[in-house]
Amino acid sequence: MELYIFDGSLEGLLTAVFECYQRKSQVVKLVSEAHYVPDVFDAGHRVVSDFEKGKRVWKGLCHKLDKEWQLRFYKSFLSEQPEIFQHLLQFARYIIDQPAGASENFAHPDVLAISQMAQKVHREKHRMEAFVRFQKTADGIYYAHIEPDFDVLPLLPEHFQNRYADQRWIIYDLKRSYGLYYDLDKTEEIDLDTAPQMSIVNALPADLLDSKEELYSLLWQDYFKTTNIPARKNMRLHVRHVPRRYWKYLSEKQG
Amino acid sequence: MYERIREKLGILADAAKYDVSCSSSGSNRKNENKGIGDAEGTGICHTYTEDGRCVSLLKILLTNHCIFDCAFCVSRRSNDIKRAAFTVEEVVELTMNFYRRNYIEGLFLSSGIFKNADYTMERLVRIVKKLREEERFNGYIHLKTIPGASEELLHEAGLYADRMSINLEMPTERGLKLLAPEKSHAEVEKPLDYIQNSITKFESEKALIKSVPKFVPAGQSTQIVVGATPESDKEILYTANTFYQNFSLKRVYYSGYIPISYDARLPIIGSQPPLIRENRLYQADWLMRFYGFKVQEILNDLHPNLDADVDPKLSWALRNLDQFPVDINTGDYHMILRVPGIGVASALKIVQARKFGRLYENHLRKLGIAFRRARHFIRYADSPMQLKDYEAGHIKGVILAESKSKYQANPHNQLSLF
Ligand code: SF4
Numbered sequence: 001m002e003l004y005i006f007d008g009s010l011e012g013l014l015t016a017v018f019e020c021y022q023r024k025s026q027v028v029k030l031v032s033e034a035h036y037v038p039d040v041f042d043a044g045h046r047v048v049s050d051f052e053k054g055k056r057v058w059k060g061l062c063h064k065l066d067k068e069w070q071l072r073f074y075k076s077f078l079s080e081q082p083e084i085f086q087h088l089l090q091f092a093r094y095i096i097d098q099p100a101g102a103s104e105n106f107a108h109p110d111v112l113a114i115s116q117m118a119q120k121v122h123r124e125k126h127r128m129e130a131f132v133r134f135q136k137t138a139d140g141i142y143y144a145h146i147e148p149d150f151d152v153l154p155l156l157p158e159h160f161q162n163r164y165a166d167q168r169w170i171i172y173d174l175k176r177s178y179g180l181y182y183d184l185d186k187t188e189e190i191d192l193d194t195a196p197q198m199s200i201v202n203a204l205p206a207d208l209l210d211s212k213e214e215l216y217s218l219l220w221q222d223y224f225k226t227t228n229i230p231a232r233k234n235m236r237l238h239v240r241h242v243p244r245r246y247w248k249y250l251s252e253k254q255g
Numbered sequence: 256m257y258e259r260i261r262e263k264l265g266i267l268a269d270a271a272k273y274d275v276s277c278s279s280s281g282s283n284r285k286n287e288n289k290g291i292g293d294a295e296g297t298g299i300c301h302t303y304t305e306d307g308r309c310v311s312l313l314k315i316l317l318t319n320h321c322i323f324d325c326a327f328c329v330s331r332r333s334n335d336i337k338r339a340a341f342t343v344e345e346v347v348e349l350t351m352n353f354y355r356r357n358y359i360e361g362l363f364l365s366s367g368i369f370k371n372a373d374y375t376m377e378r379l380v381r382i383v384k385k386l387r388e389e390e391r392f393n394g395y396i397h398l399k400t401i402p403g404a405s406e407e408l409l410h411e412a413g414l415y416a417d418r419m420s421i422n423l424e425m426p427t428e429r430g431l432k433l434l435a436p437e438k439s440h441a442e443v444e445k446p447l448d449y450i451q452n453s454i455t456k457f458e459s460e461k462a463l464i465k466s467v468p469k470f471v472p473a474g475q476s477t478q479i480v481v482g483a484t485p486e487s488d489k490e491i492l493y494t495a496n497t498f499y500q501n502f503s504l505k506r507v508y509y510s511g512y513i514p515i516s517y518d519a520r521l522p523i524i525g526s527q528p529p530l531i532r533e534n535r536l537y538q539a540d541w542l543m544r545f546y547g548f549k550v551q552e553i554l555n556d557l558h559p560n561l562d563a564d565v566d567p568k569l570s571w572a573l574r575n576l577d578q579f580p581v582d583i584n585t586g587d588y589h590m591i592l593r594v595p596g597i598g599v600a601s602a603l604k605i606v607q608a609r610k611f612g613r614l615y616e617n618h619l620r621k622l623g624i625a626f627r628r629a630r631h632f633i634r635y636a637d638s639p640m641q642l643k644d645y646e647a648g649h650i651k652g653v654i655l656a657e658s659k660s661k662y663q664a665n666p667h668n669q670l671s672l673f
Pocket of ligand 1: 321322323324325328329330331332366367368
């Protein structure tokens, strides 16, 4: 078995796949820099991210994977889970070695692991689309921040851009310290120097907010309470739909 | 100054909540005018009530004043409650401001009937028109059809709404007459029919001319109240089936009656809403729509009511053991779909995966089927030898014993689908 260490980027992972073939490696264990514990006896092979190598591998994969599977590959990569890097490497090699169509083999452990992880990431993307709560600021920007388990921000622009084409908005990932800003024309990545804390949920300081913001968040809280039917209360079902770790996003769950 | 609008919202959201439809999917309205909103694709639940229902639309009445006196309805004329009415502008502003904050997918607008049907419908149309034309709102709009409204107004409404609905309320004409003598199923069928014909007409024109405007792109739905009148599940589901067929409905909603009145014709206040029954009806409805079951297979004269203790899919399997076991590695997709514990997604994965080799127990477990339930009905590469055929009562006993905690912990509450 050979140990490969890469920088944690998608390009790096694809480069690692390339080098498996270049170096004629058999069994490879892939770890990211962040999870690598140096070992005096096993120095391992350092993968240097290489755009050209990465591109060739991706092209090869696209040849054999439909759009859905290409997206699955990317989504499971965004999970940032150490074990998924290993699955992705093995999956890529399996797909390259087999005739097209091998991705339908759900009984294969890597195929299954990636389709399941992609599903999880997809679910979280969908939850963010649902649970983001914008607050309108005094200068007319709609602001929301999130702390997703997975790095789903890159998956969000299309949805929010289509929906909120005529308003400027920011969605900021507090955990990873970067965000998206849509300026009525395009969406860009941004950094904020002073992002507020998640603990003061969805609450930008009042002096930054539009004068009607309080009214509408109040009306929304009222609405949420009214629409409940006490005779049907079922907290177990409720928590299954809205796991507690997401409650912090929801203004209607505050107060 | 916030108090007036808060009070109105309180009254008019409260009166609207008994309409259980929350779907915001099935439309194809894209944001093409760089306006706001997008109702393409599947809907989003932005939050869930504490009873586990999806909240995706701002569901309100324009007013709860009503000239009718339907016994099952909180807004009925004879009920002594606070009344309120929104202005057109108030509804538009609430919708826009909720939508811009990503609270909702759109608006579900209904109303009590004040003055007369056309007067009410005209107001509703004015709201949706303003949203679409002035605010350039492309979010989802579900509009209630007011029974008795003119065809001109229905037509205009259809140009702006994504979905329209009109409720059957009681499963049979007999039940409806008992509680709302002024109403009839015929006056529900008339607008359903008119709108369905218009949808078909617009669609066929669209095939020829591209610029034909949208007309109720997410189709129509209706709601049936369960447990207010004594109909059997068979009567309910057969009515639903007929309406699915005759009017190409997108959905039939079943709403367990929540007692809100001391009327002697109705269950008394404080009695439990029939939530398990409601859930079983939804499950049966799914079997008809997604699993290829005919309504006669699920309910018939020998079996006029759904079981409370097992879901309708399991119930059908137990009554038809001669059709099992199904061999996972060779069986027909449609039969695999009928196995209790296997859903549409896992059935598809099974038929894909088996092309690569025979499937064993460990594959099936990983593919996400409810193996403990399914194993009684299937054969797979390493299934154990079975010496004798088990009978239905035995299998049911085993399954119930294994899932006991799930069913007993909270017997009056809503269960999930399968
Ligand atoms: S007409 Fe509608 S709002 Fe009026 S009492 Fe009957 S069900 Fe209620």
